[in-house]
Amino acid sequence: MLRLAIQSKGRLNEESTALLREIGIDIDDSRRKFLAQAPNFPLELLYMRDDDIPQVVASGTAALGIVGLNEVEERGFDVEIVKKLGFGACRISLAVPKSADYDGPQWFAGKRIATSYPKILRKWLDENGIQAQIEVITGSVEIAPAADIADAIFDIVSSGGTLVSNGLREVEKVFFSEAVLISNGRLAEEDRQTLDEMLFRIESAMVSRRKKYILMNIPQASVEEATRILPAMRSPTVMPLAAEGWCSLHSVVEESELWDKIRLLKAIGAEGILVLNIDKIIP
Ligand code: ATP
Ligand code: MG
Numbered sequence: 001m002l003r004l005a006i007q008s009k010g011r012l013n014e015e016s017t018a019l020l021r022e023i024g025i026d027i028d029d030s031r032r033k034f035l036a037q038a039p040n041f042p043l044e045l046l047y048m049r050d051d052d053i054p055q056v057v058a059s060g061t062a063a064l065g066i067v068g069l070n071e072v073e074e075r076g077f078d079v080e081i082v083k084k085l086g087f088g089a090c091r092i093s094l095a096v097p098k099s100a101d102y103d104g105p106q107w108f109a110g111k112r113i114a115t116s117y118p119k120i121l122r123k124w125l126d127e128n129g130i131q132a133q134i135e136v137i138t139g140s141v142e143i144a145p146a147a148d149i150a151d152a153i154f155d156i157v158s159s160g161g162t163l164v165s166n167g168l169r170e171v172e173k174v175f176f177s178e179a180v181l182i183s184n185g186r187l188a189e190e191d192r193q194t195l196d197e198m199l200f201r202i203e204s205a206m207v208s209r210r211k212k213y214i215l216m217n218i219p220q221a222s223v224e225e226a227t228r229i230l231p232a233m234r235s236p237t238v239m240p241l242a243a244e245g246w247c248s249l250h251s252v253v254e255e256s257e258l259w260d261k262i263r264l265l266k267a268i269g270a271e272g273i274l275v276l277n278i279d280k281i282i283p
Pocket of ligand 2: 049050051
């Protein structure tokens with residue numbers, strides 16, 4: 001049975017289980033145990049702290065894991081990144097007290113830097129030829145400068161709000177992370193097929209997340225122009241309306257391009273534009 005390790009609670013737990021549900025794998029949260037079998041898919045879930053996921057995958061206790069790239073990099077176990085999952089985005093940055101006269105990486109020479117990511121920090125310091133002292137802290141790193149444990153910190157940032165409220169300023173963005181699916185690359189044939197099926201479903205779920213279904217009424221005379229604006233998977237669907245000279249046009253657009261396309265379509269006479277979420281796209 002293919003076993004997947006996911007975070008038991010914390011920032012990645014909810015989106016990891018949401019992704020599994022989205023690809024049709026049932027998860028029973030109410031009776032959550034250390035190990036749980038999906039009732040409708042040959043997958044077993046192993047719930048654990050995110051720190052331990054790279055290790056259990058490398059050792060083979062679980063063949064797969066969902067974890068932040070930051071943990072994969074820091075732990076240094078031999079695992080493959082199978083797929084970037086597009087959630088849990090964050091970065092690990094160096095931050096200094098707001099009042100510090102920061103003038104570039106050399107500022108850190110001889111300073112004490114508090115972090116839970118000593119390995120990633122050491123690599124950056126070495127690459128930049130900087131000698132600094134690393135203070136490993138597992139708890140709230142951001143209070144270290146105020147507590148005089150360190151002169152600066154190297155910590156996870158997503159919006160930057162925590163830094164600001166602790167009187168710190170982000171000065172170097174060192175490592176960019178998101179949740180990834182990892183594997184130890186030692187899958188039995190049957191498990192490999194299960195993984196392929198999961199990847200196929202994840203791909204279509206991720207593609208459909210970025211796209212919207214759009215439909216509108218459009219004058220017959222504008223259909224050709226509208227087809228150029230909305231190329232769709234093959235071409236848009238065009239259906240005649242009861243009203244003479246009008247059509248209904250359906251297509252799929254990238255969310256990032258949606259408002260630009262709507263502006264162009266309105267300019268050629270589109271009316272009654274509807275934009276709908278797409279559940280799945282199977283190319
Ligand atoms: P655990 O109890 O499992 O060890 P944790 O406290 O180490 O949990 P979380 O805070 O739940 O970890 O974060 C898990 C992962 O979420 C991080 O390793 C990182 O990849 C990602 N992440 C995304 N945004 C943030 C953020 N703002 N702060 C911390 N982690 C973030
Ligand atoms: Mg952790």
